[in-house]
Amino acid sequence: TAIIDVDHLSKTYDSGTKALDDVSLTIEEGEIIALLGPNGAGKTTLISTICGLVVPTGGTVRVGGHDIRTDWRAARKMIGLVPQEIAIELFETVMNTVRFTRGLYGQRPDDAYLEQVLRSLTLWDKRDSLIKELSGGMKRRVLIAKALAHRPRVLFLDEPTAGVDVALRREMWQVVRRLRQEGVTIILTTHYLEEAEEMADRIGVINHGQLLLVKPKAELMGEFGKKR
């Protein structure tokens, strides 16, 4: 059964911009889907609407069967979001940062689970380091750990490699692949075909607020005439 069910979703901002135009999409548990499209296509709006941060002007979103508008609390527990623009406390340790996030969700920290998360993000050895001492790649991984701290079943990554160098981009690809082994459903946005291809099982192409197509990666790459 689908963990995410987006049905005829539309969003027109107060400014008049039609950012989402009748988008329907279902995502199965455990899959990784990349939303590929140029700047301004509507990717961030789609993610934000699915997460309940932007109110749609039409259509519905269900997360784990919970309507994001009428059953927001239940839906939100299942979602972890790493937004594009990020704020992080620099003078705190990695472990405290992640433990505090769990507190925000009203849960007692589950240290065994947090250890598992930090290990899978290769941050365990850095758990007592201050955030400000970490490299850019490690800071990004702390943000992912924060988003995973309350054990969401779905993780959203908005442009996880925007503005990072090639080495860091590859590191992020590895992180995503490792998370998939943990069974987390992942929805990410990118404007690089190469990146969608590296990380995702399925690729959705979005432009001018419309989801033009959603296909398994292999099928889509075949259509682009690539030999892999």
Ligand code: ADP
């Ligand atoms: P909502 O319809 O969800 O309440 P709004 O349309 O009121 O959202 O958006 C709030 C304001 O944010 C807008 O008036 C707009 O000027 C501004 N804004 C934020 N991001 C953008 C963007 N990418 N493009 C244009 N305006 C933006």
Ligand code: ADP
């Ligand atoms: P992407 O993530 O693919 O770059 P966005 O979802 O950020 O696309 O933006 C889609 C369209 O909606 C763009 O035209 C953008 O300027 C506009 N937009 C985004 N956020 C707002 C906002 N808060 N208010 C008004 N317009 C917005």
